[in-house]
Amino acid sequence: xxxxxxxxxxxxxxxxxxxxxxxxxxxxxxxxxxxxxxxxxxxxxxxxxxxxxxxxxxxxxxxxxxxxxxxxxxxxxxxxxxxxxxxxxxxxxxxxxxxxxxxxxxxxxxxxxxxxxxxxxxxxxxxxxxxxxxxxxxxxxxxxxxxxxxxxxxxxxxxxxxxxxxxxxxxxxxxxxxxxxxxxxxxxxxxxxxxxxxxxxxxxxxxxxxxxxxxxxxxxxxxxxxxxxxxxxxxxxxxxxxxxxxxxxxxxxxxxxxxxxxxxxxxxxxxxxxxxxxxxxxxxxxxxxxxxxxxxxxxxxxxxxxxxxxxxxxxxxxxxxxxxxxxxxxxxxxxxxxxxxxxxxxxxxxxxxxxxxxxxxxxxxxxxxxxx
Amino acid sequence: xxxxxxxxxxxxxxxxxxxxxxxxxxxxxxxxxxxxxxxxxxxxxxxxxxxxxxxxxxxxxxxxxxxxxxxxxxxxxxxxxxxxxxxxxxxxxxxxxxxxxxxxxxxxxxxxxxxxxxxxxxxxxxxxxxxxxxxxxxxxxxxxxxxxxxxxxxxxxxxxxxxxxxxxxxxxxxxxxxxxxxxxxxxxxxxxxxxxxxxxxxxxxxxxxxxxxxxxxxxxxxxxxxxxxxxxxxxxxxxxxxxxxx
Numbered sequence: 001x002x003x004x005x006x007x008x009x010x011x012x013x014x015x016x017x018x019x020x021x022x023x024x025x026x027x028x029x030x031x032x033x034x035x036x037x038x039x040x041x042x043x044x045x046x047x048x049x050x051x052x053x054x055x056x057x058x059x060x061x062x063x064x065x066x067x068x069x070x071x072x073x074x075x076x077x078x079x080x081x082x083x084x085x086x087x088x089x090x091x092x093x094x095x096x097x098x099x100x101x102x103x104x105x106x107x108x109x110x111x112x113x114x115x116x117x118x119x120x121x122x123x124x125x126x127x128x129x130x131x132x133x134x135x136x137x138x139x140x141x142x143x144x145x146x147x148x149x150x151x152x153x154x155x156x157x158x159x160x161x162x163x164x165x166x167x168x169x170x171x172x173x174x175x176x177x178x179x180x181x182x183x184x185x186x187x188x189x190x191x192x193x194x195x196x197x198x199x200x201x202x203x204x205x206x207x208x209x210x211x212x213x214x215x216x217x218x219x220x221x222x223x224x225x226x227x228x229x230x231x232x233x234x235x236x237x238x239x240x241x242x243x244x245x246x247x248x249x250x251x252x253x254x255x256x257x258x259x260x261x262x263x264x265x266x267x268x269x270x271x272x273x274x275x276x277x278x279x280x281x282x283x284x285x286x287x288x289x290x291x292x293x294x295x296x297x298x299x300x301x302x303x304x305x306x307x308x309x310x311x312x313x314x315x316x317x318x319x320x321x322x323x324x325x326x327x328x329x330x331x332x333x334x335x336x337x338x339x340x341x342x343x344x345x346x347x348x349x350x351x352x353x354x355x356x357x358x359x360x361x362x363x364x365x366x367x368x369x370x371x372x
Numbered sequence: 373x374x375x376x377x378x379x380x381x382x383x384x385x386x387x388x389x390x391x392x393x394x395x396x397x398x399x400x401x402x403x404x405x406x407x408x409x410x411x412x413x414x415x416x417x418x419x420x421x422x423x424x425x426x427x428x429x430x431x432x433x434x435x436x437x438x439x440x441x442x443x444x445x446x447x448x449x450x451x452x453x454x455x456x457x458x459x460x461x462x463x464x465x466x467x468x469x470x471x472x473x474x475x476x477x478x479x480x481x482x483x484x485x486x487x488x489x490x491x492x493x494x495x496x497x498x499x500x501x502x503x504x505x506x507x508x509x510x511x512x513x514x515x516x517x518x519x520x521x522x523x524x525x526x527x528x529x530x531x532x533x534x535x536x537x538x539x540x541x542x543x544x545x546x547x548x549x550x551x552x553x554x555x556x557x558x559x560x561x562x563x564x565x566x567x568x569x570x571x572x573x574x575x576x577x578x579x580x581x582x583x584x585x586x587x588x589x590x591x592x593x594x595x596x597x598x599x600x601x602x603x604x605x606x607x608x609x610x611x612x613x614x615x616x617x618x
Contacts, residue, residue, distance in 0.1 A: 208583035234466070242523075244421045244478055245536075247452030 006032045012043040019051035022059040034066070042075055049081035060093040125333075132329050135258075139251040151257045158261030162223040166265075167272060169222070174273035177214055178280025179207060186288040195289040199296055202281040203304035207312045211273035213273055213360060218318040219266065220352040224327035227258055228348040231331025233342045240332075259324040267316035274312065307372055315363060322355040376534060376566050382431035384417060391417055393590040395431070404560060404567045404580050409587035409606050415570040416538055418587070422568070423457050423536055425449055436534065453481055455534040456527025460542060462519035464511040470497070470522045470532045471507035477529045496525040499562070501555060506507060517548040523553075528563070535559075537569035543574045553579045574612075 001018030010107060014037070047063070049055070055063075070077045081087055105326075125346075143149050185201055234240050240250050278300075285291040291299075330348035334340045377396040383391040391414040407415040420426040421539045422435055424443070433440045436454055438447050464473050474493045478484060482491070497507055500521040511519060520540065527535060540556065541549035553576050560567060571577055577584070577598070583599065586594040586609055594608035602613050 237461060237466065238459045238463035239423055239465055241420075242457065242459055242465070244425055245452060245455070245457040247449045248480065328607075 005033050009037075009042070012038075012041055013046070014042045014044070015046045015048055017048040017051065019053075021051055023052040023054070023056045026056045027059055027062050031062070039073060039075065044076040044078065045070055047077060047079045049079065049083070049086055052083070052086060055086045057089060057093055058090045061097070063090060064093050064097060083300070086151060102337060122252070123356065127234055128333070129329060132332065133325070135251055136255065136325065139249070139256055142252065143256060149252070151253060154253065154257035155261045155264075158258050159265055161226075162219065162258075162262055163265035166219065166222055166269060170269050170273050171217055171276045173218055174214055174277040174291060175280040177210055178202070178277035178282075179284055181205065181210065181277075182281035182284035183288065186284060190289065195285075195291060196295075196299060198281070198285050198289060198291065199299040200303050203279065203300055204308055206277045206281065207274055207308040209312075209360070209364075210276055211269050212312045212315040212319065213356070214277075215266065215269045215273045215316075216323065216356040216360075217353055219262070219269065219320070219325075220323045220327075220349055220356065223262060224323045224352045225345050225349050227324065227327030228331040228334075228345045229341060231328055232334030232344055235332065235334050236336060236338070236341070255328050258328060259321060262320040262324040263317040266320035270313055270316045274309065284339050289341045311363075311367060313372065315360065318359055318363075319356050321351045322359060326352045374401055375399060376436060377568065378434040379418070379422075380431070380432040380434075382418070382421070382428050382433060384426075384428045385420070387415075390590055392428070392587075395587070397585045397592055397595050399566065399568055400583075401566050402560075402564060403582040404556070404569070405585040406577055406581040407568065407570045407587065408572075408577065408584050410592075410614070413587045414590075415587055419536055419568065419570055420537055422467070423455065424451070426507065453477075453530055454532055455536060456524075456530070456532040457536045458520065458523050458527050458538065458540060460538045462511070462523035464523055464526065465521060466511050468511050469508050470514070470525075473511070473522065474526045474529050479525070482529065492529070496528055497522075499559070500525045500528070501551070505547075513538055516543050517545075518551075520544065520552065521555075524559075528559070531563070531565060533564075535565050535567045537567060537571075539570055539572065541571065541573040546575075549576060550579070551575060552576075556580055 003022060003026050004018075004019040006018070006019070008015045016034070018030075047066075067077060079087075079090075168176050182198060182202055185198055186195075189195055189198055189201075231240075234254075240254075243253065282293055282296050285296055286293060327348045330344040330351070333346050377397075377399040379397045382392050382395040383390070395418065407418060409415050418428060421428045422433060424440060437450060438451055443451070448520055464470070465476070468476065471490075471493050474496050475489050478489045478492060482489075493507065494504055496503055502518060502521050502525065504513070506514065506518065511522070512523070524540075537556070541552050544552060554602060556567060557580055569581075571581075572600040581598060583595070583597055585592050586601070586604070586606060588606045588608045594601055594609060601609060604610075
């Protein structure tokens, strides 16, 4: 569209002639033009809108502030305009700017405020986690009161979801871990000619530490995040509230079955991981070090104590409890917005893996000191 | 008629913000009672307090002659089997089909045979105006209007005396909304229900409600029949009802 601002001055009189359309897009151009004027000698200004075809509200606000500037500088001004529409727009803006309440500035928060808010939020988070644990144990007592209270169907469903469907990924992951560990140690052992010790090394490290940890990490990523997302989505769609009003306690229907199922699933998954990782190691020992599977198993039988296997399996239910409770707790913490599902799912996986590693470290120290 | 729900001096505070301050109302048996008021006045909060989803700070709420303030778990479970709640978006369990959703309370609370449950489910599906062939669809596969009808069927599964509806017609097109109103009226006369609902839909308010309570400024601004509602001086009532009556 054609639009222009023509500035003419004669002595102390200044004329601003706007023509065409005056919209959002032309304001800054006009602003620059007006900024170049030296108003010192000016005593009166004529705002000439006679050839203006259209004025939007943003431009009206601009005109309004221009007028205020003239008032401040004691410059008289006059509007020349034939169009009622344009005058109405200006009038509307003037009226609104006079009566409008100012948007209050955001109160600035000092670092101290932020630390305080964060600590308080963490404190509340801790309290709600304690409440969650409390409710969990109350439900556990309810479960133990009668066998009829246990939701076998839900537990079976969750077992299928988090165990049966996880066998393949656990198998592949732990097989590869076995391969990698064996390959790296084979290289070192060859230097000393201590080939046969690969069996001791793999046996202890895999059964005691690697298989349980790898399984826990895969399950935290797989089931922990799924728990958070499922329960979080149910919270957003009010399904949890619906359950409560129908008298179905979500802890009985959703929380306990998941925790129990995962606590059953984990030792079995670790067992599978043990087998697959040892097979992986055995393959590499055969190829790289020339130790036949028969020799490998014979040595395995004589040097690896069964306690290593049981320690690994024993960790399973503990890891499972941590992963499931953190996943579900995070799901229950989801607020009524979509962002919070993402935030809580991330937190659930990170916190679960962290908790598992802390727990593993405690076990490690405990068992070593106990001489097991 | 005797009051089925009594609310006395209820005060609710949310994160330091007072939502209700001394609410009083009573809902009689057999009536369709509306909770009205401007957005954010705490209508849904009051409804949630009545169905034990939320705690109030002081005062008393009595539902079906059980006081909710310090209700025991056992009594709460009895209450929950005697009311039905319809949530705004239905809140059907997404992992279950419509028929399974409706059958769930029956399966959990009764020892009816599967065949009997199937028959009850079929009856409930038809009474709310759904087709029997939709029974095996999942909530994600049906429209918003159907979800509300299915959720209503689930709320009615245990033949409750009391039905709570949270904005039953919101999100429905005008035709479906009027159908839903007609359905509610039909169900009330068929099943002799007492219905408490939160609504913003003026047409639905005039078509269905017997009595209303208007919550404004943390208190009840008006309680009574719709014909006298404009006698109140509340600003909300004047703008909400006044202009539309001209």
